[in-house]
Amino acid sequence: MTQSTTRIKQVELGKGGPLVGVQGLGCMGMSEFYGDTDETAARQTLDAALAAGVTLFDTADVYGRGANEEFLAPFVAAHRDEITLATKFAIERSDDPQYRGIRNDRAYIRQAVEDSLRRLGTDVIDLYYMHRRDPAVPFAESVGAMAELVREGKVRHLGLSEVTGAELREAHAVHPIAALQSEWSLFSRDVERSAVGAAAELGVAFVPYSPLGRGFLTGAFADASVELSEGDFRKFQPRFTGDNAKANAALLAPVREIAAAHGATAAQIALAWVQQRAQVHGLTVVPIPGTRKPGRLAENAAATRITLTEAELAQLEPIATQVSGDRYPDMSSTSAAREA
Template sequence: MTEQTTIARAELGKGGPVVGIQGLGCMGMSEFYGDTDEAAARETLEAALAAGVTLFDTADVYGRGANEEFLAPFVAAHRDEITLATKFAIERSDDPAYRGVRNDRAYVRQAVEGSLRRLGVDVIDLYYMHRRDPAVPFAESVGAMAELVQEGKVRHLGLSEVTGPELREAHAVHPIAALQSEWSLFSRDVERSAVGAAAELGVAFVPYSPLGRGFLTGAFADAAAELPAEDFRRSQPRFTGENAKANAALLAPVREIAAAHGVTPAQVALAWVQQRASVHGLTVVPIPGTRKPGRLAENTAATRISLTAAELALLEPLASRVAGARYPDMTFTSDARES
């Protein structure tokens, strides 16, 4: 490895783990985006580590635990080299469409034991509450997570899809190292309150879907027609019908900037997310997901791209023009609870 081929590093929260400034979202290796070439996915994990990626992100809901099990051999081989993050709170049933949210103390403790077993580890480096149930006070849910830290089962705590006031409330119960929410050129609702609160508290921000679930790569002209039947994006508002066509047209300035730099639209989108760190004064570690080593190399190279003020200004209006919501049901997102 040389300095030119590995990414920089940053601290996740005050006193948190030091990780590469880009992580790897592993969800798609087990579910949601169609069939996976397992050999290629495992090669991608190794390529990520070689490139300086050390934050590997999963959740108990991905593949109903299958993604944690898939990662276990890689984790065992590289335990001291990586920061392992997983999440709890989304409950599934025999109904494929069902998604419940549980934050109660008993569920927290049940969930962590399952994740520890599937991952084959004694301790989870970063344990996130995947979604918030507003009916459960943070004193109970984050309090239960704090007990896991005291017991040595978890090292650091994270939250996902919470508002700024909620982050402050949770942080008062126990320090939060990282906030994981959707943040991209197409999704900027987190800037209403969550980003400012994270910067104020010294909480790192971990953007998921920084490529808009692939839309910002410029790969789709007619998303619904081009995605396989089993791909969950076919049901996402931004990928359907007239929304998809309108959103594809928004990528013209992304393509223009990419051409000027001699890079891809995906790299421009990732560079934009990465530069939110200097814009907002906080640590930003996006976790783009991929199952291909070539895409991994493309993604990590984006950490070395710097966009000019004029280019950032050209990209500024995009999010306000996006057609369609992030999910068909926004109930359990932070955006739904913003005042």
């Protein structure tokens, strides 16, 4: 597919939410998790995203233990009125690299937002997500605390990540939720059990993370355990290694076939599939593929102009049911683990 400089279209991010480009940018990999980073290229990618009409920039306090928010601060300062800034709280880290805790209590939330505002160099966060849910903390407390931040002008809109449909409805009753962010791709469709339907019913936008299956759907690697660097966390994800990786790589054949028919890349077909979930399910969908390279950014943005036929969608439909391996070694903090 010929790349174009045409800016992507805009959509409303949830009922009453901000207007954003129909594709956002996940910034996590610019600081951590996917091996060595090139800061110069990453900053060029931020600029390329804005030029393409990408206006939703997604980070979290856990990425690099605050380093990703600090990295974004100069870009935020230069373009504050042009972008929608999203960050998240709830995953707690320590000096133990293996430790991950989940905190949803009011005191933690209030400290977390102050820390994020300071690192980002701004006085307001456009979209503030609860990154993971602690079921032991009632939404009346956690979403109630988030609602206080809206009333105080520190946050404009609220979001949740990895919650079930029932949980989304419960939280939305405490305070309107603008966006739900969860993994959704050709390889990961568990959110369709209940979360997608609830979001459509409530007018909540869906923000798919890892819409390219953490790069696997691009065909960039076939076995993370032998092809990726030591600093890449995908080496420890069950579906990207060993026999699982071999089986899953074979599932990309129809993606490549459809890509060839469109003169596109496999990544663009995977993204086009996610974008078309909006029409299939009747809700706003704004995926946030992550990249650190301006060229990949342009490729991803161009995918918003691909429309797959009904026959092509049918060809891709069975893939998710055939995927081998879980998304994470420990799925306990995902919505899939709490589905009835």
